[in-house]
Amino acid sequence: MSIRFALNRTCAPHLSLEDFISLATSVGVRAVEIRNDIEALRDEEQEYRDNMPEAFADGEKGQAADEAIENFEAAMSSIEEIMSACEQAVSYLDEAAN
Numbered sequence: 001m002s003i004r005f006a007l008n009r010t011c012a013p014h015l016s017l018e019d020f021i022s023l024a025t026s027v028g029v030r031a032v033e034i035r036n037d038i039e040a041l042r043d044e045e046q047e048y049r050d051n052m053p054e055a056f057a058d059g060e061k062g063q064a065a066d067e068a069i070e071n072f073e074a075a076m077s078s079i080e081e082i083m084s085a086c087e088q089a090v091s092y093l094d095e096a097a098n
Contacts, residue, residue, distance in 0.1 A: 006029065006031035006032060006033050007020075007023075007024045007027075007029045007031070007032050007033065008032075008033040008036075009032070009033065009034065009036065009037060010036075017034065017037060020032065035076065035079050038072055038075050038076050038079070039072075039076060041072055042069055042072035042073060042076070045065055045068045045069050045072065046069055048065060049062065049065040049066065049069065052065065
């Protein structure tokens with residue numbers, strides 16, 4: 001079994017996501033960890049929503065913020081499901097190898 005690596009953005013937090021992915025590609029890393037980025041974006045959107053004036057919160061801007069928050073949460077949930085499935089697959093492979 002070959003070892004594969006993923007790069008976590010904590011090693012270069014000053015880079016934009018696009019620049020971080022370019023960096024990973026340039027050093028031959030084919031996977032990046034973005035779960036924390038999605039969580040941070042969700043938190044920023046939630047803070048924006050929480051501090052929105054009531055007139056905006058009840059209108060289109062509030063609705064758009066709510067939808068963005070829901071989408072970030074759905075993305076995080078999907079990533080967790082994928083990670084769980086991958087861990088299960090690795091477990092099956094380990095059992096098969098023994």
